[in-house]
Amino acid sequence: MRIDYQSILQQVAIFGQSSINKGKVADYIPELAKVELNHFGIAVDTLQGENFSVGDVNTKFSIQSISKVFSLTLAVSVLGEELWKRVGVEPSGNPFNSLVQLEFEKGIPRNPFINAGALVIADVIVSNFNDPKKEVLNFIRTLAGDTSIDFNLAVVASESEHGFNNRALVNFMKGFGNIHNDVETVLDLYFHVCSVEMTCKQLAKAFLLFANHGVLPVNSQQILTSGQAKRLNAIMLTCGFYDEAGEFAYRVGLPGKSGVGGGIAAFLPGELSVVTWSPGLNKFGNSVAGIHVLEMFTTLTNRSIF
Amino acid sequence: MRIDYQSILQQVAIFGQSSINKGKVADYIPELAKVELNHFGIAVDTLQGENFSVGDVNTKFSIQSISKVFSLTLAVSVLGEELWKRVGVEPSGNPFNSLVQLEFEKGIPRNPFINAGALVIADVIVSNFNDPKKEVLNFIRTLAGDTSIDFNLAVVASESEHGFNNRALVNFMKGFGNIHNDVETVLDLYFHVCSVEMTCKQLAKAFLLFANHGVLPVNSQQILTSGQAKRLNAIMLTCGFYDEAGEFAYRVGLPGKSGVGGGIAAFLPGELSVVTWSPGLNKFGNSVAGIHVLEMFTTLTNRSIF
Amino acid sequence: MRIDYQSILQQVAIFGQSSINKGKVADYIPELAKVELNHFGIAVDTLQGENFSVGDVNTKFSIQSISKVFSLTLAVSVLGEELWKRVGVEPSGNPFNSLVQLEFEKGIPRNPFINAGALVIADVIVSNFNDPKKEVLNFIRTLAGDTSIDFNLAVVASESEHGFNNRALVNFMKGFGNIHNDVETVLDLYFHVCSVEMTCKQLAKAFLLFANHGVLPVNSQQILTSGQAKRLNAIMLTCGFYDEAGEFAYRVGLPGKSGVGGGIAAFLPGELSVVTWSPGLNKFGNSVAGIHVLEMFTTLTNRSIF
Amino acid sequence: MRIDYQSILQQVAIFGQSSINKGKVADYIPELAKVELNHFGIAVDTLQGENFSVGDVNTKFSIQSISKVFSLTLAVSVLGEELWKRVGVEPSGNPFNSLVQLEFEKGIPRNPFINAGALVIADVIVSNFNDPKKEVLNFIRTLAGDTSIDFNLAVVASESEHGFNNRALVNFMKGFGNIHNDVETVLDLYFHVCSVEMTCKQLAKAFLLFANHGVLPVNSQQILTSGQAKRLNAIMLTCGFYDEAGEFAYRVGLPGKSGVGGGIAAFLPGELSVVTWSPGLNKFGNSVAGIHVLEMFTTLTNRSIF
Known part of the structure; x- marks a missing residue:
């Protein structure tokens, strides 16, 4: 029917x-x-x-965390199974910005949708593309078939200004060796991708x-x-x-x-x-x-x- | 095809x-x-x-934790939505016998499949049936269409003898008011149900x-x-x-x-x-x-x- | 002066x-x-x-936790340095009845004054004396020079009836092998000693x-x-x-x-x-x-x- | 004698x-x-x-964490009792760089000697002096009666380069509102003071x-x-x-x-x-x-x- x-x-x-x-x-x-x-x-x-x-x-x-799906898709398409050495696939059982589990698990986030995991995904993308922001944006445009999709730069600025928790997370993971690039470059990509409208x-x-x-x-x-x-x-x-x-x-x-x-x-x-x-x-x-x-x-x- | x-x-x-x-x-x-x-x-x-x-x-x-599905089914069929006030439905993000999250969440287990949750389910069944062990066994026999299914009493004895973690869990939750019956009665049902073969x-x-x-x-x-x-x-x-x-x-x-x-x-x-x-x-x-x-x-x- | x-x-x-x-x-x-x-x-x-x-x-x-000093003194006088294999000497940094740290540290309480530690001390005393309750009482009487000091049995009964957290702790540690005697015997001593007036x-x-x-x-x-x-x-x-x-x-x-x-x-x-x-x-x-x-x-x- | x-x-x-x-x-x-x-x-x-x-x-x-005593002394002499609203005085019961307790306690470090606490102290000093690095150095020189005491700039550079955990901590606390100044300014003071020889x-x-x-x-x-x-x-x-x-x-x-x-x-x-x-x-x-x-x-x- x-x-x-x-x-x-x-x-x-x-x-x-x-x-x-x-x-x-x-x-x-x-x-x-x-x-x-x-x-x-x-x-x-x-x-x-x-x-x-x-x-x-x-x-x-503002699609905010929905963008984590697109970043993850891009990272998986580039890195394949290697990706799962740097981020887990299990539910976190904790509020989404918790640092506790991350400390217990030595800087490997439980999954790519908690903020820590999405920051590792951003780091992977920074490692693999010359112009990572443009790459993610083009990828989203391709999936949606619409080249008018763009970042909202006011949201980017606002996220960056209030992004202390994410700064803490990315530094914390860098201490564990699970962030390979410059902290601010990774955060800049992350804040941009969250701001997509x-x-x-x-x-x-x-x-x-x-x-x-x-x-x-x-x-x-x-x-x-x-x-x-x-x-x-x-x-x-x-x-x-x-x-x-x-x-x-x-x-x-x-x-x-x-x-x-x-x-x-x-x-x-x-x-x-x-x-x-x-x-x-x-x-x-x-x-x-x-x-x-x-x-x-x-x-x-x-x-x-x- | x-x-x-x-x-x-x-x-x-x-x-x-x-x-x-x-x-x-x-x-x-x-x-x-x-x-x-x-x-x-x-x-x-x-x-x-x-x-x-x-x-x-x-x-x-020994079906062990698979039995938790049967107990839960029986408890849901009796108590309906009320059940979810006493046990959650979210993944735990921690090894199955952890006490940490249980303490943080005031004696409400994250879900009915971690041991703490299954003990609450056992408590619910004890509250609702005159002969809870027989009731669960009959329920399983009905689902499987086979009256020969039974407890393995040697496993029950062995579980009880080594059941310190489960004794800790049930006492801990009783301290939070989330176990309503005698602790040993609840454990006895729990150990029996785990022992079903x-x-x-x-x-x-x-x-x-x-x-x-x-x-x-x-x-x-x-x-x-x-x-x-x-x-x-x-x-x-x-x-x-x-x-x-x-x-x-x-x-x-x-x-x-x-x-x-x-x-x-x-x-x-x-x-x-x-x-x-x-x-x-x-x-x-x-x-x-x-x-x-x-x-x-x-x-x-x-x-x-x- | x-x-x-x-x-x-x-x-x-x-x-x-x-x-x-x-x-x-x-x-x-x-x-x-x-x-x-x-x-x-x-x-x-x-x-x-x-x-x-x-x-x-x-x-x-009711001297309650002050009694932990007396039990500890008796245990130290019997066991000497061996005691510190079973209980730590560091501050706990957590509310006194927390299970979290105990889980992290594999059943070894941080110090003898948190409840878990005092229960291990009670277990040590049970292992070393024929009549542990009488022994602790006599020890306190000796220190205070007063044979009229006694347990308050109404407090003992009340502690036992509401002692789910302590039951959880002692079972939890028994699961880690750090309680050697019967759980109820250890708790009985513990509740008695807390009740001293x-x-x-x-x-x-x-x-x-x-x-x-x-x-x-x-x-x-x-x-x-x-x-x-x-x-x-x-x-x-x-x-x-x-x-x-x-x-x-x-x-x-x-x-x-x-x-x-x-x-x-x-x-x-x-x-x-x-x-x-x-x-x-x-x-x-x-x-x-x-x-x-x-x-x-x-x-x-x-x-x-x- | x-x-x-x-x-x-x-x-x-x-x-x-x-x-x-x-x-x-x-x-x-x-x-x-x-x-x-x-x-x-x-x-x-x-x-x-x-x-x-x-x-x-x-x-x-390199005096490293011993310097935390000097910074704390200076902060106490300036801020008095007000200081204890921003940092606690209780033992931490956790390894010195743990984030767990800090999260649980909403960005208020347990005491001024864990790294998080020392970073809050550094923030207090930055708020109260025009040239905070010089101020701390002069204070130490006064206490020791020796104007030759100085920072080791190679240690400062090394600390800064490997200071991801401290960067995580200070950002994390800024997210809770317990760091009032620019993150890098606070870290710069902190790394300098640790490097004193x-x-x-x-x-x-x-x-x-x-x-x-x-x-x-x-x-x-x-x-x-x-x-x-x-x-x-x-x-x-x-x-x-x-x-x-x-x-x-x-x-x-x-x-x-x-x-x-x-x-x-x-x-x-x-x-x-x-x-x-x-x-x-x-x-x-x-x-x-x-x-x-x-x-x-x-x-x-x-x-x-x-």
């Missing part, structure tokens, strides 16, 4: 609207705190090439790569081997939602990644990608409306990995 | 045989240390009612419940709501393999649960259950041959949740 | 009275919670055989042993070598006041030990012992009035180790 | 020589690793103005300030109030020897401070200062020969705080 995605998106968007005010906009940097709470959008892209959307799906927002529609298109097992649907280019794609899917499922990964796996049942800009990008392997944006966050840093709506979406479509 | 499971099991069993000697039999209690390393079996049950198997699939072994075939039949979204295939009895079943599937995927859950999700890509008796029970939602047994463990407490073979199985059948 | 101790005690007692109501009586067991807040006493014994006191110095109170005057007499470098003043019996006495003095100074040892060392500048019954026993090596009792505790579990008055005492007498 | 210090120093120096080779020279920075193991010196200054010494007492060595004789003279309760013996200038001096003495006793403070308090029984350059500066309040230098360190970072000799010294002179 064919699913009427547009109709379902319209239904779930009503619930999204009702949840908008229950969260709190990220305020750890002024540039994010400026965003108004009152936004909601949802976009679906299928591997058959269909697009569905409701709400603020053409408004650019995209719309729900752009993200939905970009995440088709993961739904499609590592092959870019638009031109059948193989970016990741199917083994690498499976690895990324597993990491997104077990580590993609800070300290709420288990709850998300249950309520939504899709691999994906959230960001404190209020975006959530998820996908059903072999079928579709689905992206929501609503800037009000719960205490774990995930979008309240986003999780609510994605739960409704997988319930109404009866589509999840379980 | 129809998959020839029997042929695939024969292929993967060859790899299983080659991995048998790479692990180490659990030796923390004498009863487990007695088991010979040289065993391997794999059994598959599909929701269509087919059964496939190769190797030692009719030999009883089953074969690969029996486990494969029992795990069809989870593949079938909470409905017992044999008589269509609804044991769990589909929401509860989804919850259990998510917990198995993110927490079912000690400190190797992320690795298992990647290599195998199925929800499931392992035990230090060398068993691994997994399933593909909507399709089948698959159980392996080989007592040689890796450093995380998971069967070396089991993981290897299950990885081959999902690769050759091209069936996983990703 | 001769110090007029009686006059000084009268002065400091006024400050003690003014601090009585600033603390909170221990309420973790009902028997302690019954004690009225409105008590204050201070007693000084000198090595010249003089005694001075003001206030409630003949009222028995003494007066300020009795404690002041008993603590002259430490002021006198291990020799009982009354009969010149050498209980500890001078090396062992120095060790105990150092441990009391660095570890005797839970997570407030550094603050006490500064404000008072005497080695000693506090208990949640509101007692503090301290001494100036080579000169005197000084004991206060006032049941109102600060957040660290130390008597508010006791610390205030001892600070005044060392200031007015210009006598401290610094 | 008058003590013949010179004779005692000659005796203990023999034991010092025998321990020289049992330790290991610090090698975390190349400049320290260059120092030859084969050095030993001991110097005593009394408040009566006598000086005694044996061995390499005129050789300059002094001889045993110079250190012995400088430490008379603490033996003399905060008054400079040479000119009776009151640098610290007696309360402030008592505070510093207490901190040195409980925190001055990394994770070996309890052991040092027992074996030696004097307040003091060690450095990984192999120096130990200690003192007996009201009487004398005593300084040893021997670059071979034990696993805690304290000089093996230094501790051995100081233990002999307090035993033979029968002078300690206990």
